[in-house]
Amino acid sequence: MKKIDALIIGAGPTGLFCAHQLGLIGLNCEIVDNLDKIGGQCIELYPDKPIYDIPAVPECTGKQLTDNLIEQIKPFNINFHLNERVEVVKKINDKWIVKTNKDKEFETPNIIIAGGVGSFEPRKFSPKECEKYENKSLYYSIKDKTIFDGKTVTIFGGGDSALDWAIELSNKSKVNLVHRRDEFTAAQLSVDKIKELEKLGKIKIFTKNQLNSVKGEKNIESITIKHDDESLKEIQTNYVLGFFGLIMKLGPIVDWGLNIDKKTIEVNTENFETNQKGIFAIGDICTYPGKLKLILSGFHEGALAARGCFKYARPDEKLRFEFTTTSKAAQERLGIKK
Amino acid sequence: MAKITYIQPEGKSQIIDVSNGLSVMEGAVQNDIPGIDADCGGGMACATCHVYVQDEWFDKLPTKEDGEEDMLDMAFEPKKNSRLSCQLIITDELDGLTVSIPSKQG
Numbered sequence: 416m417k418k419i420d421a422l423i424i425g426a427g428p429t430g431l432f433c434a435h436q437l438g439l440i441g442l443n444c445e446i447v448d449n450l451d452k453i454g455g456q457c458i459e460l461y462p463d464k465p466i467y468d469i470p471a472v473p474e475c476t477g478k479q480l481t482d483n484l485i486e487q488i489k490p491f492n493i494n495f496h497l498n499e500r501v502e503v504v505k506k507i508n509d510k511w512i513v514k515t516n517k518d519k520e521f522e523t524p525n526i527i528i529a530g531g532v533g534s535f536e537p538r539k540f541s542p543k544e545c546e547k548y549e550n551k552s553l554y555y556s557i558k559d560k561t562i563f564d565g566k567t568v569t570i571f572g573g574g575d576s577a578l579d580w581a582i583e584l585s586n587k588s589k590v591n592l593v594h595r596r597d598e599f600t601a602a603q604l605s606v607d608k609i610k611e612l613e614k615l616g617k618i619k620i621f622t623k624n625q626l627n628s629v630k631g632e633k634n635i636e637s638i639t640i641k642h643d644d645e646s647l648k649e650i651q652t653n654y655v656l657g658f659f660g661l662i663m664k665l666g667p668i669v670d671w672g673l674n675i676d677k678k679t680i681e682v683n684t685e686n687f688e689t690n691q692k693g694i695f696a697i698g699d700i701c702t703y704p705g706k707l708k709l710i711l712s713g714f715h716e717g718a719l720a721a722r723g724c725f726k727y728a729r730p731d732e733k734l735r736f737e738f739t740t741t742s743k744a745a746q747e748r749l750g751i752k753k
Numbered sequence: 754m755a756k757i758t759y760i761q762p763e764g765k766s767q768i769i770d771v772s773n774g775l776s777v778m779e780g781a782v783q784n785d786i787p788g789i790d791a792d793c794g795g796g797m798a799c800a801t802c803h804v805y806v807q808d809e810w811f812d813k814l815p816t817k818e819d820g821e822e823d824m825l826d827m828a829f830e831p832k833k834n835s836r837l838s839c840q841l842i843i844t845d846e847l848d849g850l851t852v853s854i855p856s857k858q859g
Contacts, residue, residue: 460799532799541830
């Protein structure tokens, strides 16, 4: 079990800047995030889209903002646990014991939830019977593509993941591609490629169609798709893949005894602590009168939460307010040599 | 100001006066109408404020921006009359608009 001063849940901009603020006041922390990369919503939802309201940064993209924050916290050598989700949080003798889904354990006086709107999970098909086939013959992500060799695979979606897999799997499988409208949002190159493959008879494309029902004993044997004009069509298929992007779910956080209001966690505005001593919530996931879901608000909340952590991590010390411009201690922590 | 009718999946409907300039999503969230999650807060970055617009109203609404149709690809059971309610901004002309809330948002 690793002992740390604070554990941050969520590697989005708010979590990253909070790590910086903890580092400046001499507290160590580690960061857990369910995504496979650092950056949260900025990197998952809008890496290339511009942001215009970061103070003193007239314009930057989600990716640039993330890169700059990673650069800013480099001096603190923070450990990231990506692709990992915090499952269990319990209190033992004034310390929080935190367990992840990969069985890592932390002991810490402070947990900072910077989880955005929860963890990203794949959006699922709507027909109820789909659940029964999940991870047997119906998938939302692919781990071993060889299982599809020589089989019929029906892929749903119109974005990059759907088209990239349609192209890739068409080498060794019979591929159907189903999308709810005529336009695809994937890169033009991929769109051209699937149209070419369609002409060659390698991929069948069904647009303006959505999944209506699934049939099969243990594994999927056939599906029915429904056209915009309400007509139904049955397709024989061994596998079904859905690529509808990601949705945010609060996940296990709801079981930690926090006051939750409409998927957000209630905090005070003095140090963004929740109703549980030593658990803080910052960024989009917290709520208080006047809350704005802006990145700049998350930065402010992180700075105050970091100071809130100090009294639990260093109960015998007093925290003195300092500026980075003049504080020797802060500059040492930042590794600045003069 | 416009009177907006929100119909729940099980049929119950609520009529709310929503001020001009707010969105149909905000009208729902501020009045505790369930079923419109609006996870991203109105940024067209998720599809959890998805609604079905009553047919006679659909063509009267301002047309979708590019990003909205892309996001609707990710909505739960999108249909031809699907819109993101964060993109429907209230004006007097929308008085009487009726939207149905899907059985879930994701």
